[in-house]
Amino acid sequence: MTPNTDLPDPTGQVSDAYQGNWVDHRAPAWSRPYLRLSRADRPIGTWLLLIPCWWGVLLATASTGKFGLYDAWIMLGCAIGAWLMRGAGCTWNDITDRDFDGQVERTRSRPIPSGQVGVKQAVIWMGLQALVAFGILLTFNTAAIIIGIVALLPVAVYPFAKRFTWWPQAFLGIAFNWGALLGWVAHTGSLELPPVILYVAGIAWTLFYDTIYAYQDTEDDALIGVKSTARLFGKNSRKWLKLFLMLTVALFAVATIFALVPLANVLTLVIALGGVWFMGWHLAWQLRKLDTDSPENCLKLFRSNRDAGLIFVLFLAVSQIV
Structure with a gap:
């Protein structure tokens, strides 16, 4: 008899989790459904939420020429907060999407549709994570606290975007890159033009990588009526992705120039712009390798954006120690 492959994995593992991840192999059994709900077995999302925070902090410290112990705490606090808020x-996304997730091959093994966690348990777990993250936020300055609280609005709206717009990836970008504003303000105490441009650059970057990600589900999304840029662009994806790539690089360069030119340190500016250049080449490499008909290829390239984002982090850090 042929086994029913539509049934969830009896071990509770989620289909698109990293093979050999610590949640499925080392975490206590009672905690695994909750950690899977938080995507702890798929850390790429935490990186993509955290990296803009580090951009904001490091661009701010580069613009002032000052990186202190408190800035190190901001970066560490953002890392812990990104894990918790992601x-x-x-x-929250899985609570709102529980009916959709049960109809999509890649997501039906998630904890709620597979029955590992009930909705009430999920709500409590969500509240606990948000509460601890809020405690970390309270260690930042008042302006950063306000920006952090406002960030909850796009987070709350994002899961519903795919129901009413073909551009849910833009809503994800609005939510995921908020840290660029937060990181800058946590250092400087005020919001200025460079972090706003950096934030928009991050949104363009998200449109690039999350469109690639969305190509994994185009067939299932079409069947259940879920919208995405992948479905919208169809066979014209490369033209649109190239546009997002160019916008990303151009906006990163403008944000960097606006932030660092007043410092009047040519070497710092050149090194930081080198990070933009190398990040752009990484995105160009992804575009060359992209096969929208291969879910495995799309997932691999999507995950590689951790490295793309960290390139700019590395160069910003180096620019301040040379």
């Missing part, structure tokens, strides 16, 4: 956001 978990809370994913929990």
Whole structure:
């Protein structure tokens, strides 16, 4: 008899989790459904939420020429907060999408549709994560606290975007890149033009990588009526992705120039712009390798955006120590 491959994995593992991840193999059994709900077995989302925070902090410290112990705490606090808020956001996403997830091959193994966690348990878990993250936020300055609280609005709206717009990836970009504003303000205490441009650059970057990600589900999304840029662009994807790539690089360069030119340190500016250049080449490599008909290829390239984002982080850091 042929086994029914539509049934969830009896071990509870999620289909698109990293093979050999610590949640499925080392975490206590009672905690695994909750950690899977937070995507702890798929850390790429935490990186993509955290990296803009680090951009904001490091661009701000580069613009002032000052990186202190408190800035190191901001970066660490953002890392812990990104893990927690990504978990809370994913929990919220799975609560709102539980009916859709059960109809999509890649997502039906998630904890709620597979029956590992009930909705009430998920709501409590979401609240606990958000509460701890709020405690970390309270260690930042008042302006950063306000920006952090306002960030909850796009997070709350994002799961519904795919129901009413073909551009849910733009809503994800609005939510995921908020840290660029937060990181800058946590250092400087005020919002200025460079972090706003950096934020828009991050949104363009998200449109690039999350469109690639969305190509994994185009067939299932079409069947259940879920919208995405992947479905919208169809066979014209490369033209649109090239546009997002160019916007990303151009806006990163403008944000960097606006932030660092007043510092009047040519070497710092050149090194930081080198990060923009190398990040652009990484995105160009992704576009060359992209096969929208291969879910495995799309997932691999999507995950590689951790490295793309960290390139700019590395160059910003180096620019301040030379």
